[in-house]
Amino acid sequence: MLASVVVALTVIAGLVMPTFANAMRHDPVATPLTTLELPLPSLSADQTSAADQATAGLAGAGMLPGGAADDWKIVRVRAGQSLADIFHELGLSPTDLQRVVDAKVDNGAFRRIHPGDEFAFKSAEGRLTALRFDRDDKTRVVLAVDNKEVRSEIVERELERRVHVAHGTITSSLFEAGDSAGMTDAMTLKLAQAFGYDIDFAQDLREGDSFTVIYNDVYREGERLRDGDIIAATFINAGKRFTAFRYESADGTVSFYSEDGRPLRTSFLRTPVEFTRISSRFTSGRMHPILGKMRAHRGVDYAAPSGTPIYAAGDGKVLFRGVQNGYGNVVILQHGGRYSTLYGHMSRFGNVKQGQHVNQGQLIGYVGMTGLASGPHLHYEFRLDGQHRDPLTVTLPKPEPLPGTELATFRSLTTPLLARLKLYEGTRLAKAQ
Structure with missing residues (x-):
């Protein structure tokens, strides 16, 4: 009986409370609004013409709702994608592509496209009517295509x-x-x-x-x-x-x-390679890891994985590119009259030839272990007037x-x-x- 009474009271309270809550709420009094019709100042003939031209220009550039840009299909080039692939995906014919290419308007932009480049297309009934792309950061090229010709317009941004x-x-x-x-x-x-x-x-x-x-x-x-x-x-x-x-x-x-x-x-890079550690320093005597006897080490060994790029320490001329006993694949650079540098144990050479001028930081080869080497590293020597100097401590000439x-x-x-x-x-x- 007690349980029945509690349930009954709960139901009654549920019916009564919402009504009570609504009774305590006061609807806000609506504030009357007044609308006034104010006359606008009239435009002069010149101002009207300028406004019409601006509106037309914005619509033509697709800056206004319903403007021409509503029809542009924006495509961002994916890795490995060609312009022909894009035309095919858009359902445009190879004939349209050929007409654009034959127009010779920034032809290089069509042949050398890169991932991330953007092209925009307009078409009607499966036929290309317009194409646009950015030649550079501040120049946009817009092509209009019709049955007779392909016209181009350069837009400065x-x-x-x-x-x-x-x-x-x-x-x-x-x-x-x-x-x-x-x-x-x-x-x-x-x-x-x-x-x-x-x-x-x-x-x-x-x-x-x-x-x-x-x-x-x-x-x-x-x-x-x-x-x-x-x-x-x-x-x-x-x-x-x-x-x-x-x-x-x-x-x-x-x-x-x-x-x-x-x-x-x-004038010179202190270290011409991204290395993991210095495996051997400049010294007048050390135990050679291959020959097993004491001999001078006239350079610094920079341990690095095989294939790590090696760069020219300074501007200079390729004095030697080839194989030398002990050094394996080696490049020697002459820097002016007094300085020269040597890079040994390369796995392979960069795109440099003997007698060629190279710039500081230019790729000249890759880390390896050719010659007398127990592991992949760069053997780097620095010479002043033909005398070896410690690359880590030598005073480099100031520019x-x-x-x-x-x-x-x-x-x-x-x-x-x-x-x-x-x-x-x-x-x-x-x-x-």
Whole structure:
């Protein structure tokens, strides 16, 4: 009986409570709205014409609803895909493709397409009527196709570079600090490359090191297109301050320079290969692992997997490319009159020939273990006036600074940037304190 009474009371409460709750709720009083018809100022004849032209242009570019761009079919090229494959997937005939190619309008853009490239198509009843693509970041080519001919129009697209200032402090890694500063990994890598001649980011980086960088991003029509360039930067490593300024010299060469106008690009790379460890150092006597007797080791051995690229340590001429006893496959470079470098035990050569000029950082071969070698590594020698020097400790020649007239131009451009970097560094230091 008690259970029946409880159930009955519960049912009654369920019926009554919603009604009670609604009774306590007050509907908001609707606020009356008044609509007024206000006369608009009339446009002059010139203003009316300009407005009509702007509207027509936007519609033709597909910027307005119902405009022509509603009919564009956007295709992003996939790896291994050709333009013929794209035409086939869209149901367009090989005849249309041939007409576009025969028109010889930016023909190279059709024959050398790359993954990620974009093409846009318009068609009617299975027949191509228009095609567009970007020749470069700021130039778009639009082709109109009809029964008689293929017409082309070049559309210039304005690019905008937006400048940013970022500051980072190393806690775990350079890329983590760059990410915390709002930089992309690609921009952080550019920062590392700018200072790569002065700082070994694999071994010299310390917790508490910091950087301040001025860089830009490239925008097109209000949308971010890609990373731009490092404009100026400072890096404090182990208490030592380094500067880098991007500058285009009179001959069109773009490089990074210190604030005194000296190129950061040194005459020689300290290490011409990405190595895992130093397996043997420069010494006047060591036990040879193959011959089993003491002999001098006049270079440094950098252990690395077979096939690891080897790069020219500096600008020079290929003095020798071939096989020598002990060295196996070897390349010897002559750098001016006093310096030469040797690269031994290569598995194979790069695309270089004897007598050819090579640039610093150019691929010249691959790590191997030809000749007298117990494992894959690069044997690297550095010679000054024919005498062997320890590549790890030799004092490398400093590059010459910019000449007088160009140095003045450089300083006029970089002085405001240097002041901005110092101001930002000072502000950050004050906040930290």
